[in-house]
Amino acid sequence: MPSRKQLEKLTAKYMKEIRDADAAKLSLREYLREGLVGGAAGLIALQGMRNFRPFWAHASHDRDGLTGSSGTANVVSPPNTPFQDPLPILPTLSQKTLTPAPTKAANIAAGEAARADHQKWDQFLPQKTYEMEEVAVSEQFYPAVNGVPPSTTWRFRDTVNGNVSPLVRANYQEPIVVRIWNRLPAANGGFGINQVTTHLHNGHTASESDGSPVDFYDANKFKDYHYVNMRAGFASTHAPLGDTRETMSTLWFHDHRFDFTAANVYKGLASFFLLFSADQNQDTGNEATGFRLPSGAYDIPMILTDKVFDPATGQLFFDRFNLNGILGDKYAVNGKIQPYLNVYKRRYRFRILNGGPSRFYQLFLSNNQAFTQISSDGNLLPAAISRSSGILLGVAERVDVIVDFTNAATNSRIYLENRLQQTKGEGPDSQLTTPTALVEFRVLGNPPQADQSLIPTTLIANPTRPASSKTRSFDFDKSRDGLWVINDQIFDPNVISFQVRQNATETWNIDGHSRDWSHPVHIHFEEFGIVNRNGSTPPPEERGRKDVVSVGNFHGDAQVKMQFRDFLGHYPMHCHNTIHEDHHMMLRWEIIP
Amino acid sequence: MNRRAFVIAAGAGVMALPFIPHLPTAPVFQARARTPEQRRRRAFPNVALLTHDGREVHFYDDLLKDKTVIYHFMYTQCRDGFCAPTVANLARVEKALKGRVGRDVFMYSITLDPKHDTPAVLKKYRAHFTRNPGWVFLTSDKPQRIERLRRALGYWRRDSLQDADPASHLGHVQLGIEPLERWCSAPGRLRAGAIKDYLCWMEPDGERPTPWMLADRKDRVRTS
Numbered sequence: 001m002p003s004r005k006q007l008e009k010l011t012a013k014y015m016k017e018i019r020d021a022d023a024a025k026l027s028l029r030e031y032l033r034e035g036l037v038g039g040a041a042g043l044i045a046l047q048g049m050r051n052f053r054p055f056w057a058h059a060s061h062d063r064d065g066l067t068g069s070s071g072t073a074n075v076v077s078p079p080n081t082p083f084q085d086p087l088p089i090l091p092t093l094s095q096k097t098l099t100p101a102p103t104k105a106a107n108i109a110a111g112e113a114a115r116a117d118h119q120k121w122d123q124f125l126p127q128k129t130y131e132m133e134e135v136a137v138s139e140q141f142y143p144a145v146n147g148v149p150p151s152t153t154w155r156f157r158d159t160v161n162g163n164v165s166p167l168v169r170a171n172y173q174e175p176i177v178v179r180i181w182n183r184l185p186a187a188n189g190g191f192g193i194n195q196v197t198t199h200l201h202n203g204h205t206a207s208e209s210d211g212s213p214v215d216f217y218d219a220n221k222f223k224d225y226h227y228v229n230m231r232a233g234f235a236s237t238h239a240p241l242g243d244t245r246e247t248m249s250t251l252w253f254h255d256h257r258f259d260f261t262a263a264n265v266y267k268g269l270a271s272f273f274l275l276f277s278a279d280q281n282q283d284t285g286n287e288a289t290g291f292r293l294p295s296g297a298y299d300i301p302m303i304l305t306d307k308v309f310d311p312a313t314g315q316l317f318f319d320r321f322n323l324n325g326i327l328g329d330k331y332a333v334n335g336k337i338q339p340y341l342n343v344y345k346r347r348y349r350f351r352i353l354n355g356g357p358s359r360f361y362q363l364f365l366s367n368n369q370a371f372t373q374i375s376s377d378g379n380l381l382p383a384a385i386s387r388s389s390g391i392l393l394g395v396a397e398r399v400d401v402i403v404d405f406t407n408a409a410t411n412s413r414i415y416l417e418n419r420l421q422q423t424k425g426e427g428p429d430s431q432l433t434t435p436t437a438l439v440e441f442r443v444l445g446n447p448p449q450a451d452q453s454l455i456p457t458t459l460i461a462n463p464t465r466p467a468s469s470k471t472r473s474f475d476f477d478k479s480r481d482g483l484w485v486i487n488d489q490i491f492d493p494n495v496i497s498f499q500v501r502q503n504a505t506e507t508w509n510i511d512g513h514s515r516d517w518s519h520p521v522h523i524h525f526e527e528f529g530i531v532n533r534n535g536s537t538p539p540p541e542e543r544g545r546k547d548v549v550s551v552g553n554f555h556g557d558a559q560v561k562m563q564f565r566d567f568l569g570h571y572p573m574h575c576h577n578t579i580h581e582d583h584h585m586m587l588r589w590e591i592i593p
Numbered sequence: 594m595n596r597r598a599f600v601i602a603a604g605a606g607v608m609a610l611p612f613i614p615h616l617p618t619a620p621v622f623q624a625r626a627r628t629p630e631q632r633r634r635r636a637f638p639n640v641a642l643l644t645h646d647g648r649e650v651h652f653y654d655d656l657l658k659d660k661t662v663i664y665h666f667m668y669t670q671c672r673d674g675f676c677a678p679t680v681a682n683l684a685r686v687e688k689a690l691k692g693r694v695g696r697d698v699f700m701y702s703i704t705l706d707p708k709h710d711t712p713a714v715l716k717k718y719r720a721h722f723t724r725n726p727g728w729v730f731l732t733s734d735k736p737q738r739i740e741r742l743r744r745a746l747g748y749w750r751r752d753s754l755q756d757a758d759p760a761s762h763l764g765h766v767q768l769g770i771e772p773l774e775r776w777c778s779a780p781g782r783l784r785a786g787a788i789k790d791y792l793c794w795m796e797p798d799g800e801r802p803t804p805w806m807l808a809d810r811k812d813r814v815r816t817s
Contacts, residue, residue, distance in 0.1 A: 482765075493794075494786070
């Protein structure tokens with residue numbers, strides 16, 4: 001028998017050899033045959049060998065279930081009656097004078113969480129300030145007729161008027177501070193943690209305001225998030241205003257506490273951040289100016305989420321033990337299951353976000369009318385695209401579409417549908433299925449005022465990126481021990497995996513490795529261009545600016561190119577199937593001078 | 594099916610079915626109330642297990658309830674290269690927790706091979722890694738109990754061949770603060786210090802990560 005010290009030595013040696021063997025892509029059989037594992041003999045000697053026949057060798061495996069087959073009983077939510085409640089329209093966050101006023105350095109004495117000083121604070125002092133608090137609320141997903149009690153969820157709340165799940169409306173060249181208080185209770189109702197870090201998804205944001213996964217803070221603390229609302233390049237390639245081709249429109253914010261992102265976002269910690277570009281007469285928020293996109297009451301953000309409710313208690317249910325991905329059997333849009341929306345005979349802009357945690361959608365209109373797609377991941381395209389064969393939307397992807405109801409019959413009903421089949425949490429199947437209606441559009445009649453919006457032929461040209469100075473490759477895979485890994489690395493919250501030079505341009509190859517799953521890969525900081533999809537030019541809908549790219553499954557692999565301008569600090573890249581993300585498919589990198 | 598074929602199928606394969614809304618025929622839901630204590634208990638099978646000392650314990654009542662815990666699955670004859678390193682790694686976690694194991698943190702290594710891994714076998718194996726009474730190795734004389742536990746705790750694979758292959762068993766450890774219903778997982782092969790962090794950062798008054806600062810960047814960066 002080896003001593004404990006010997007055993008530790010053997011183990012260390014053993015682990016190194018396993019890593020080497022994995023790096024060399026040797027199979028288990030090969031590396032046992034190669035006799036690489038010097039320590040194995042010692043370890044096996046612990047008990048000696050004998051015929052090994054595990055008792056579970058013939059165990060039946062689980063059926064696929066609505067919760068993604070966790071091994072627990074398949075949970076089926078209480079039935080709902082569709083189209084009873086109107087689609088909730090998310091309220092706009094109110095301006096508020098902050099007391100104490102926000103400061104460049106964290107105001108620890110006043111309860112601010114520790115953070116690095118705001119970068120570029122003096123150049124971009126906040127012109128407007130806002131305040132939200134994260135709180136537990138009672139929320140009714142089901143229509144009253146079904147008798148299902150409300151669930152306790154965690155939501156952002158406007159501290160001025162108590163509005164729940166407000167969205168931020170911001171303007172380019174108008175720096176703001178959003179103060180976010182953590183007022184969440186320790187009691188979590190079964191899942192989630194009251195430690196938060198709010199990520200502005202697609203924001204060109206300094207690291208300390210990015211909501212990075214390790215920068216979480218506790219209850220009864222706040223953090224001031226400084227959003228300069230400047231286009232990429234403002235302090236580098238295109239000073240002082242930034243590259244007008246980097247204008248973004250539809251962003252969203254959500255909790256990002258590592259290992260708990262899936263649970264905390266599923267509990268409700270997500271909303272929209274709309275960025276308007278009246279300064280360049282682009283996406284102005286006014287349909288009489290700029291691109292003349294449908295605006296005001298006709299510009300409607302929708303967050304798609306799929307949920308499971310406990311069949312006994314009716315409470316929102318989350319499977320904590322699931323590693324594959326969680327699928328819900330109830331489709332909530334802006335917090336209501338299968339709501340309806342009254343529409344006039346005119347054009348609408350719908351900003352559709354796949355809020356996860358794991359489901360992909362292929363969106364259609366029930367009358368097979370084409371969508372006019374104007375953005376990819378909330379970034380306006382060079383030109384609008386007509387999409388008649390559905391829009392595939394992976395987790396965290398956004399798409400802005402214009403739907404024209406002008407020729408719809410009065411009192412007709414048109415449905416926003418998902419037709420993508422998905423039977424397992426890892427990713428969708430490569431086929432369509434019976435439609436599920438997500439929202440019912442009820443066509444009222446002519447609008448009170450004439451529709452002034454247009455479908456512009458040209459929107460925002462793609463930026464030209466310099467030649468890249470470095471190429472990196474990332475393999476999104478499953479390790480032999482069943483964990484979601486990037487280049488066989490598991491997320492270590494203390495590790496920065498690599499560094500990039502500020503203002504550099506790089507090319508990253510992203511490979512999903514297998515047909516057995518989809519990984520909607522998200523890279524923080526600057527949106528990228530997909531330069532290559534499976535060895536050829538990407539399809540038209542992927543030729544714009546993106547911040548999520550799906551790999552694996554029928555998606556294949558992708559090569560993306562991006563820049564790292566203006567700020568410094570640490571940022572993650574991760575799978576945005578938040579179950580995969582929380583089970584360690586994430587890494588951090590850093591921008592250095 | 595490649596992407597292009599999929600997109601074509603998406604366009605051609607689906608007929609525009611007329612949509613028939615559901616009629617509100619579902620009976621009104623009768624909610625059953627459940628206390629937090631009931632919810633906590635229902636989350637885990639309370640199966641009877643045997644410790645390495647041959648003592649009978651119940652998984653929820655005796656091992657989890659009101660405790661901060663680390664548990665995982667392993668077996669002594671593992672040849673795949675993950676079990677013994679993970680157990681050895683947990684021995685480092687035990688050290689990193691500086692005397693807390695046995696006091697307010699408890700560790701459980703549950704065998705996947707109860708037929709071979711009797712209490713006596715586990716006791717012998719365990720002695721190589723720890724003498725701490727707060728780290729308990731668990732088995733059962735009824736293999737179906739372990740199987741029930743394994744599946745309920747999510748230690749299974751969708752692929753039935755992989756699921757049946759002991760070389761493919763899942764390598765994560767679960768970390769939890771049971772009374773607060775806070776559970777997360779960490780890879781068993783992660784650095785022991787990081788596993789400790791995963792646990793301590795979850796605690797309401799526990800340690801916290803040091804925020805990233807421009808000034809001390811050089812000291813903090815550790816590339817993997």
